[in-house]
Amino acid sequence: DNVMTQSPDSLAVSLGERATISCKSSQTVLSSHANKNDVAWYLQKPGQPPKLLIYWASTRESGVPDRFSGSGSGTDFTLTISSLQAEDVAVYYCQQYYSLPLTFGGGTKVEIK
């Protein structure tokens, strides 16, 4: 299985400041025929299913604010929230969909400092 390892486990950031989450995959997720990395990012609030933010490592889902951005390639990926808002408090997950089984990171809890 392709293990997705996120860090940190939790993060406290002041309102308006930057939050950065890392995700490392144990195997490549670069699709050679499409030249895209099959990595997605989600946020999840209590009692709700995850919400897709980013796919192909850096493409924002429709309706997602541009303060959310994804970067990286190969095995190392980053989700950045450029200016943290109160509504961004959530748990964030990365996921690879390059190979089966689909696998998720363990989650990063983002809070307000």
Next chain:
Amino acid sequence: QAQLQQSGPGLLKPSQTLSLTCAISGANISSNIDAWNWIRQSPSRGLEWLGRTYYRSQWHSDYAVSVRSRITITPDTSKNQFSLRLTSVIPEDTAVYYCARGWAVADWGQGTLVTVSS
């Protein structure tokens, strides 16, 4: 964007069979570009993909190794829905179960808390 509505019981005893259904609106289960997944979430195992079904000229299914001997995911084209069947449940199968569309999953069901307890 599709809407996924889950149904099924939330309380089971060990050795019973878990059965959940996911009704799809706003998309066709027989689409040749989609996949239809079951994913569960628990504090101990996090988000865990269980399996999927999809149509590419014929129906296909893939399952996680951890549940392969116990799981079946079945499409129902007449009702535009798909189902999860997990046999011989144990307490460790206690989780919130989600149906979900796609590989990067944009559409999720509302979740069903399934508790396995004697």
